Amino acid sequence: DTGVSQDPRHKITKRGQNVTFRCDPISEHNRLYWYRQTLGQGPEFLTYFQNEAQLEKSRLLSDRFSAERPKGSFSTLEIQRTEQGDSAMYLCASSFTGYGAETQYFGPGTRLLVL
Amino acid sequence: DQQVKQNSPSLSVQEGRISILNCDYTNSMFDYFLWYKKYPAEGPTFLISISSIKDKNEDGRFTVFLNKSAKHLSLHIVPSQPGDSAVYFCAASAWSFGNEKLTFGTGTRLTIIP
Numbered sequence: 001d002t003g004v005s006q007d008p009r010h011k012i013t014k015r016g017q018n019v020t021f022r023c024d025p026i027s028e029h030n031r032l033y034w035y036r037q038t039l040g041q042g043p044e045f046l047t048y049f050q051n052e053a054q055l056e057k058s059r060l061l062s063d064r065f066s067a068e069r070p071k072g073s074f075s076t077l078e079i080q081r082t083e084q085g086d087s088a089m090y091l092c093a094s095s096f097t098g099y100g101a102e103t104q105y106f107g108p109g110t111r112l113l114v115l
Numbered sequence: 116d117q118q119v120k121q122n123s124p125s126l127s128v129q130e131g132r133i134s135i136l137n138c139d140y141t142n143s144m145f146d147y148f149l150w151y152k153k154y155p156a157e158g159p160t161f162l163i164s165i166s167s168i169k170d171k172n173e174d175g176r177f178t179v180f181l182n183k184s185a186k187h188l189s190l191h192i193v194p195s196q197p198g199d200s201a202v203y204f205c206a207a208s209a210w211s212f213g214n215e216k217l218t219f220g221t222g223t224r225l226t227i228i229p
Binding site: 004006031033035040041042043044045048056091093095097100101102103104105106107108109111 | 119146147149151156157158159160161164166204206208210211215216217218219220221222
């Protein structure tokens with residue numbers, strides 16, 4: 001039984017560079033979420049997909065951020081022209097929509113440091 | 116606007132005693148509540164959840180209580196064990212309104228003293 005996986009686990013980049021993160025959800029899960037967590041805060045919602053459709057984006061997701069889930073399986077989150085304020089833990093979660101409220105299961109996260 | 120609040124940043128409990136973590140919320144549309152446990156450098160791990168149609172849910176050593184009128188929930192861990200030392204996050208969603216995204220509190224760091 002494999003859980004949610006994320007790659008890479010750590011990323012150090014220089015300001016202005018582009019970075020891309022990958023998330024592989026639990027295989028039967030049709031929903032995939034991205035959250036961001038900064039020091040001393042709880043995770044904050046960024047965006048989510050149901051299958052390949054991106055259904056909602058947070059105001060936190062500036063136009064430098066783009067997320068895709070091309071075949072309804074894995075997802076990528078790209079940050080263009082990174083800024084120091086983008087330094088955070090980026091968390092992916094997946095869930096299955098069925099009867100009743102869904103439980104989201106999280107991956108280990110990608111820790112981004114922008115120098 | 117902090118819709119989910121965990122007012123105690125930290126809590127220390129003796130091993131074997133009960134740990135009680137608290138969470139308050141302000142959004143009346145929240146109807147599904149979850150507790151996650153997080154170790155450093157790892158993602159949150161799901162512990163237990165409760166729907167707003169219930170006031171208690173139990174799973175082994177973990178029990179969550181929901182007081183809808185007070186917009187308050189609590190997580191009880193008994194007996195507390197050293198491996199329970201972690202940061203605990205309360206989260207909420209408004210799933211019956213079609214809003215499944217989670218809103219998290221800021222977390223409570225639980226330390227179990229051997």
